Amino acid sequence: GAVVSQHPSRVICKSGTSVKIECRSLDFQATTMFWYRQFPKQSLMLMATSNEGSKATYEQGVEKDKFLINHASLTLSTLTVTSAHPEDSSFYICSAPSGTGSSYEQYFGPGTRLTVT
Amino acid sequence: QKEVEQNSGPLSVPEGAIASLNCTYSDRGSQSFFWYRQYSGKSPELIMFIYSNGDKEDGRFTAQLNKASQYVSLLIRDSQPSDSATYLCAVRRFQGAQKLVFGQGTRLTINP
Numbered sequence: 001g002a003v004v005s006q007h008p009s010r011v012i013c014k015s016g017t018s019v020k021i022e023c024r025s026l027d028f029q030a031t032t033m034f035w036y037r038q039f040p041k042q043s044l045m046l047m048a049t050s051n052e053g054s055k056a057t058y059e060q061g062v063e064k065d066k067f068l069i070n071h072a073s074l075t076l077s078t079l080t081v082t083s084a085h086p087e088d089s090s091f092y093i094c095s096a097p098s099g100t101g102s103s104y105e106q107y108f109g110p111g112t113r114l115t116v117t
Numbered sequence: 118q119k120e121v122e123q124n125s126g127p128l129s130v131p132e133g134a135i136a137s138l139n140c141t142y143s144d145r146g147s148q149s150f151f152w153y154r155q156y157s158g159k160s161p162e163l164i165m166f167i168y169s170n171g172d173k174e175d176g177r178f179t180a181q182l183n184k185a186s187q188y189v190s191l192l193i194r195d196s197q198p199s200d201s202a203t204y205l206c207a208v209r210r211f212q213g214a215q216k217l218v219f220g221q222g223t224r225l226t227i228n229p
């Protein structure tokens with residue numbers, strides 16, 4: 001299957017600082033990528049849809065000014081958690097779709113575990 | 118009613134038996150259906166997808182789709198302890214949709 005990478009895999013930051021997470025599609029181009037958040041023992045929560053060359057689409061209840069998304073190229077989307085607080089500590093996962101029609105698949109990156117102290 | 122529903126479990130199955138995971142969806146026009154496996158602390162991994170009514174087999178895994186009943190299932194034959202994970206059902210609602218709608222996942226435990 002297609003490969004999606006994320007960097008960093010784990011980050012610890014102090015409260016009030018900003019953290020940038022990168023998501024790359026390694027062997028295919030992705031005009032759209034998705035950012036999810038997952039708290040321990042809970043299900044995936046879609047935060048936003050990242051669109052190459054245009055603004056991201058945020059899900060209801062997700063603060064766009066706090067979670068900045070940039071999709072600068074066909075293989076890279078970044079999520080910046082601004083002014084992070086302990087409640088932002090979570091597992092952040094990106095995904096990217098590949099293929100169309102009956103060959104459509106969606107692949108996840110390995111995730112980034114954010115801890116805010 | 119949630120768009121995609123799964124029994125959260127936990128579902129316990131003895132090693133070597135068949136594990137059956139079920140998922141229902143509310144949008145009758147949904148096009149494609151995906152099963153992901155997620156180990157604790159890891160991101161989801163695509164196991165297989167199905168878009169036509171009937172069965173689709175891949176190794177020990179069989180996906181079954183019944184669009185009339187709005188029901189999709191995943192069977193795991195000869196269950197192994199390494200199959201212990203949370204299984205996520207996801208639905209692509211229409212042909213051009215990029216976004217998948219996920220169920221809450223079923224936690225499966227295979228007992229040696």
